[in-house]
Amino acid sequence: MTIKKILLPLCVAALFIGLAYSGLNDFYLLIIFNIGVYHIAATGFNILVGQAGQKSLGHAGLFGVGAYTVALLTVEYQVDPWLSLVAAVVVSAAFGIVVAIPALKVQGPSLAMVTIAFGLLIEKIVAEWTDVFKGQQGFYGIGAPMIGGMPLDSRQWVVVVVVLGLILYAMTSSLLDSRFGRAFAAVRTSEIAARSVGISVLRFKTLAFVISAVTCGLAGALVAQQNQYINSDFVNFNLSVFLLVLVLFGGRTPAGAFMGSVVLALIDALLARWPEVQHFVYGGILLFALYFMPDGIAGVVDAFKRRRGLVSHEDASDVDADEWSRSAPAAGAVESSRPLLEVTDLYKAYGGVVPTNKVSFTLRRGTITSLIGPNGAGKTTMLNLLSGLVPADAGNIVFQGRDVTNLQADRVAALGLGRTFQNLKLFHGLSALENVMVGLYRVQESGFLSNLLNLSSRRREEASVRTRAYSILKFCELEQYAHEEANSLPYGLQRRLEIARAVAAMPDVLLLDEPAAGLNPSETDELTHLIVKLKERGLTILLIEHHMDLVMAISDHIVALDYGTKIAAGLPDQIQRNPKVIEAYLGAPA
Template identity: 55%
Template sequence: MKPHSIGLVIAAVLAAAVPALLTNEFYLKIIFTAGLYYLAACGLNVLVGWSGQKSLGHAGLFAAGAYTVALLTTKGGWNPWLALAASGVAAGLFGVLIALPSLRVKGPSLAMVTIGFGIVVEKIVTEWQDVFGGQQGIYGVVPPSFAGHMLGTREWAWLVLAFAFSAHLLLRTLLSGKYGRAFQAVQAAEVAAESVGINVYRMKVLAFVISAVTCGLAGALLAQQNQYINSDFITFNLSIFLLLIVLFGGPSWYGPVLGAVVLTLLDAFLARWPHLQHFTYGALLLFALYAMPQGLAGALSKAVRKLWPRHSAALPPAPPQGEWQPKFASARDEAGVMLRAQGLCKAYGGVVPTNDVSFELRPGHVHALIGPNGAGKTTLLNILSGVIPADSGRIEFCGADITRTGPSAVCALGVGRTFQNLRLFPHMSVLDNVLSGLHPHLKVGFWASLLGLPAARREEAWARSEAVRLLEFVGLLARAGDEAGSLPYGLQRRLELARALATHPRLLLLDEPAAGLNPQETQDLTRLIGRIRDKGMTVLLIEHHMDLVMEVSDHVLVLDYGAKIAEGTPAAVQGNPRVIAAYLGVEDDDDGDLLPSTANLQPA
């Protein structure tokens, strides 16, 4: 059995046995409270720990679940089990409601918006006497029962632990696959996540909804267990406490468990000194943020790796079955057009990095885009990949107009890219970075991934075998289990290229892939690009290393001050007087054989 399975079995046995052996109501209440806090925090961990979005308003979502179950059972006469399920749905809808406008902002602004939501909810339930009972609250909330038997404290402890175990298993299954990688990619680098086909906004909304559902269920269970709810249960302090559980526990599967258990025990211990509680929580929050950025779970994991390095090391992937092959290889076609750009313009005030640029890319060819620094090459690549929109002009790719298409949709259509400045997902493994590139090709939906259905398992197995083949192709299979950020710079460049290839692009955009590489690494990269070309990949390459450009390119496009000044075969461009003038600062009528003899010269 895997360590996680063994630990889960042990935890399940303890969860069943400990409440059965305890007779002290206070201890049973602590178990119930810890399970309740875990249920609320495990979803919040998806939002904060995995996708990197800060929320300080989850008390409002807790209230949505609590008041939904209270109103449905007291005024609607609903079955308490159905009302409990409805509370999760209602909280999820509130999650969508606040996520859609809130996620237009980032960082502190997002936190402020969520704080506002929590305060508004608290004020509504306090002041709206007719519906929510005001400060008095709602009495007589109907709790669930089994065969007409009302639950005692011990049964409530078992029930909330059952919910906690179910939530843990479901979320672990979900986060072990493409959704977990997508959430982590969003947290690490949103632009890079979009470039591999991950819809960042959709992932953020999904994370918000997951956190809302679990938080709403926790609120509903609390209301049913107390058979009463009022605004005292949903203050801003609750939002802070839930966030503290996540940050103190750490952004891992086990972080919320550790955070909920430790802080529930601490909360019970400090109950006799209420004036110390807020001080202690504030101190713990600062400690978690600065001393333990990966939380208690991260600190324990680090200690385990030091004490038992062989047992904590990731297992190597299975050997690849066959050689990696692109899905959309293109035969060389001198007359065909894969991408056509017409009159592209982009201006930032008085600076015009792209000025009426038009060109065509042929299937199966390697095209190079060269020019001095500041010529507008990266801006043009960003326009083609959808990262920034053009002010005017038109882009057709494989017959489709992609001029106003976003980067994730452009990737899904078949355009992959790398970046001038590395944009890896540094805390993910090498293998997971490549797996994230396969995201647009994984079609199994949310529910199949959440429930771990056979279709999801088959697709994940295919993705891992495909990623292994690709790592073998680029020479990184031996480093598959390493953190991407721990690789040497040259290997990080190669990994970013592998991640772009994992999207199986029809057109591969490479933005200075040899930047920062030493001569040996540049030669290795040149050979790798040659192998990619031989597999039928269409490439548009930005590069300053002229040896690389002249060796692998079929066609060269030259920009200067945002405008196209030349294009043609490498040999023709080498002798073009305007190109020589742009690079060397000489007059157009100077000797045209200067560039071939200075092919290694970097642009001014």
């Protein structure tokens, strides 16, 4: 995170600390403290909900885990309050993994139900296991952190939450402005496309749950220590709803999490006298945000800045269009005489339907092989089998001398196999440049801590990746659209952008699933030219296409399928004369 980006948050933090020492009474200091606590909880919860797109209604349980951890450690075992705070973070992270395990197997409403069940379970445990958690009576005398042997006063508590909030803001901003942030966005918008560029959906969903658990647990621990009291009333479903409303209303950026915290904390304070009204107000805010501000307050602010031309982008006019191919990873060490990809007796059945019936073929390095056949011939199923999106029932796939049959899609992509999709699967909400940068995920090496702490190695890598992404866009003649949202581009440009994303990491094999579908003749000619240029750069391509003029013009080898069975293979002119192929397309003669 640059000094320019952190300057405004520093000023806001200084303002809140200044207000705390301006003579405000404890009521107003408590409001500022609550803003800080809500912001701390929202920084991680926003990554889960806003960035990774996983809706949760059980994070009050994780808030309770942090609160009761410090309560038990300081009251029952007299552990130092600072150490208890650290322990609360660790225990909350462990519970985040526990919640993630069942939640990873479901999506949508089912995911919300799983998290609700977790929240209710924690609520019941702390309310009814009175021997340990004291129920309604709760814990009194919870140890609070001390400075100079004296407990923190109200003003010092404000300083603590402001400093912690600023640190978390800087860390999450750095994380989201890196390959991790782009991976979260990819998981949110299209899990299938995310796996196709080497992103482990399982890993990033788990990571999002753990991060959200850490910040919610930290917020709960701070509340318990500041109050020096906690009971089961603090852990309830309403808190989970409040956190969800806060994130959706604020928006999915770190700044949005802060703005939502400020607005919701003030509304919460205003409605404290009428608790029965709070639920209606929060429901109204949630509906308003979903219908009129789907990107929250932060989205409204960003849209205003774009309209006013207040968003600046670096100039990339001097980037070399060949930079990406020179900096791409070297091809795998495979003998030139050996096929790059070998498919042997591949078989897949869905009940009585067999879209792939013992199909065999090979791909040679640096060639274009086309997979043709009428609708329903099993072409897309073949690509799904090769890329790991669908498991094979029998047969083998050997890629660069390694058996990759039934390997997970993200691992297949990491080995050097990229693909596009018959139905466009761009990452909506990201710019064209960011889509290509997601494609470069597998060649980036910086780790989680490096990106979280914004180390110099991470900054150098990001600069290199951004330059390479620009060069790929320039190679595909898309550089003028680098900062346009991907889903706002014309359809033909979106097709080219998906190819740009797929070749970003210079895969050894590129699978193209009907890239010319829906294109006009001019766009088809541009696409043909791009595919030929990719071949000239040494890329091996497996193409599915219904445009026979395109197939015959650029293919080195053609494999024809019909009802899941290979009926012919050979050079383009051989396939054109093959009677089985003619029969498959035109029908048997009368």
